[in-house]
Amino acid sequence: MENTVYTLIPPILALVMVLLTRRVILSLAVGSISAALLLADFQPTKALSIIGNTMIDLFISEGTLNTSKVYLLFFLLILGCITAFVTISGGSRAFGEWALKRVKTRTGAQLTAGILGIVIFIDDYFNSLAVGQISRPLTDRNRVSRAKLAYIIDSTAAPVCVISPISSWGAYIIAIMAPILAANSLDISGFTAFVQMIPLNFYVWASLLLVFFTSWKNINFGSMHIHEERARLTGVVMNPDKQAPGELKSDLPMSKHGSVYDLLVPIGSLVAGTVAAMLWTGSKAVEGQATVLQMFENTDVPTSLFYGGLFGLVVTALLFLRQVFVKKALRPGLGWMGIREGIQSMLPAVYILVCAWIIVDLVGALQTGAYLAGLVEKMELSADFIPFILFVIAGLMALSTGTSWGSFGILLPLAGDIVATMDSSLLLPSLAAVLAGAVFGDHCSPISDTTILSSTGAGCHHMDHVLTQLPYALVAACASSVGYLVLGFTNQVLLSFVAAAAVLFTVLIVVSLRQRSTELAMSDSLDNDF
Numbered sequence: 001m002e003n004t005v006y007t008l009i010p011p012i013l014a015l016v017m018v019l020l021t022r023r024v025i026l027s028l029a030v031g032s033i034s035a036a037l038l039l040a041d042f043q044p045t046k047a048l049s050i051i052g053n054t055m056i057d058l059f060i061s062e063g064t065l066n067t068s069k070v071y072l073l074f075f076l077l078i079l080g081c082i083t084a085f086v087t088i089s090g091g092s093r094a095f096g097e098w099a100l101k102r103v104k105t106r107t108g109a110q111l112t113a114g115i116l117g118i119v120i121f122i123d124d125y126f127n128s129l130a131v132g133q134i135s136r137p138l139t140d141r142n143r144v145s146r147a148k149l150a151y152i153i154d155s156t157a158a159p160v161c162v163i164s165p166i167s168s169w170g171a172y173i174i175a176i177m178a179p180i181l182a183a184n185s186l187d188i189s190g191f192t193a194f195v196q197m198i199p200l201n202f203y204v205w206a207s208l209l210l211v212f213f214t215s216w217k218n219i220n221f222g223s224m225h226i227h228e229e230r231a232r233l234t235g236v237v238m239n240p241d242k243q244a245p246g247e248l249k250s251d252l253p254m255s256k257h258g259s260v261y262d263l264l265v266p267i268g269s270l271v272a273g274t275v276a277a278m279l280w281t282g283s284k285a286v287e288g289q290a291t292v293l294q295m296f297e298n299t300d301v302p303t304s305l306f307y308g309g310l311f312g313l314v315v316t317a318l319l320f321l322r323q324v325f326v327k328k329a330l331r332p333g334l335g336w337m338g339i340r341e342g343i344q345s346m347l348p349a350v351y352i353l354v355c356a357w358i359i360v361d362l363v364g365a366l367q368t369g370a371y372l373a374g375l376v377e378k379m380e381l382s383a384d385f386i387p388f389i390l391f392v393i394a395g396l397m398a399l400s401t402g403t404s405w406g407s408f409g410i411l412l413p414l415a416g417d418i419v420a421t422m423d424s425s426l427l428l429p430s431l432a433a434v435l436a437g438a439v440f441g442d443h444c445s446p447i448s449d450t451t452i453l454s455s456t457g458a459g460c461h462h463m464d465h466v467l468t469q470l471p472y473a474l475v476a477a478c479a480s481s482v483g484y485l486v487l488g489f490t491n492q493v494l495l496s497f498v499a500a501a502a503v504l505f506t507v508l509i510v511v512s513l514r515q516r517s518t519e520l521a522m523s524d525s526l527d528n529d530f
């Protein structure tokens with residue numbers, strides 16, 4: 001069954017189940033079982049064995065601990081503890097009051113979250129969680145829904161990382177591109193090619209424009225309108241009927257002596273500790289004198305997050321102890337409550353992430369990505385369509401496999417081989433289309449770890465985030481598709497960018513007019529009632 005059309009069944013089944021039932025773990029389990037049955041030739045006992053071995057391999061690989069997975073899960077639990085301690089110390093309350101005096105509108109709160117998403121560009125995991133921790137008190141106070149915050153986080157995390165050479169993403173992509181450029185006899189470095197591809201990543205620019213324009217003009221697509229109206233009118237920022245990962249279940253006691261520094265110092269320590277750990281782990285993997293780019297290229301992100309999280313937790317604990325023993329504002333026993341509540345708040349995210357890893361590994365064993373990549377090679381199309389086709393295929397691959405990095409690893413070399421035999425002038429546009437499509441598919445996929453962590457960082461129910469972000473991602477993808485079609489036929493970057501922007505803003509104008517007419521109709525109805 002490997003590398004055939006049947007390998008599309010598990011991801012499609014999981015996606016359909018998620019959309020119909022809204023139960024993420026159940027849907028991922030059904031998708032995993034179907035994948036295991038395909039791998040086992042429909043032998044139930046063998047399928048159960050495959051699932052069991054996959055679960056073991058997540059944490060133990062070749063007899064050794066798989067630290068990349070374990071450290072990421074520990075980082076989530078540590079982040080939950082930091083959040084609880086910041087709450088108990090009064091940092092979240094103080095920051096909310098401080099921000100409310102300076103950011104007094106819903107628009108300002110959303111734009112602030114978007115700017116933070118761009119500024120914290122080192123890694124998408126860290127971006128998703130850190131921006132959520134900083135922005136949540138601000139957006140909650142200004143009645144911005146958690147679904148909108150999750151969308152802002154997700155649509156600035158991967159898009160910014162994929163065009164930043166000084167990031168874990170940029171370093172990974174540059175390392176993949178170096179042999180592709182050499183094989184095509186291009187006398188430029190991977191770094192130079194990466195920089196030249198930045199303007200060609202239309203999906204990134206469409207996503208960022210959507211984030212800031214919709215926040216500025218309060219334009220809400222689809223079900224996002226329901227979440228935003230509930231938050232605006234009632235102050236209820238999340239669905240009260242659903243449990244959100246990263247959300248503290250209990251009302252923790254708060255110190256009345258907390259200050260803004262009780263939030264900023266822990267977050268700042270988390271950022272500083274993680275960046276320092278990324279540079280340290282990267283330098284250890286490089287022989288001789290290492291440059292900053294080489295450090296990021298070779299960094300161990302999960303390990304860095306774990307060590308950075310520990311550093312942030314120690315600093316947060318010290319601030320808590322200061323409240324206990326210096327200010328006499330808290331009881332020592334609240335420390336255990338903070339640890340317990342912090343860990344419990346992150347358990348839903350842990351469960352979802354583990355289930356997503358299982359189905360991603362099983363789909364990888366089925367070679368779903370290789371099958372989709374093979375479709376590109378079999379298509380006998382004009383070279384003018386290649387950037388557009390690669391964008392679509394990369395989107396489908398990342399959607400079905402839940403990993404943009406895996407899509408990069410498979411499709412970037414394949415794109416280089418295809419373009420080399422057709423039109424070498426389309427090499428960089430084609431590589432950029434792969435990067436853009438993979439980020440698009442990642443945004444749409446409920447099994448993507450970045451999507452899961454974005455909903456966790458925002459404290460939003462996972463499926464609420466997936467369903468509310470989907471229309472925005474599709475609009476950005478439609479605009480990008482037009483851009484890549486124009487680019488393939490004209491090879492004119494500026495014209496292609498203008499074409500994509502024209503489609504994007506046309507959709508925004510239409511949606512804005514429809515939203516305004518709906519609001520006016522509702523207002524007239526209320527007036528008539530009174």
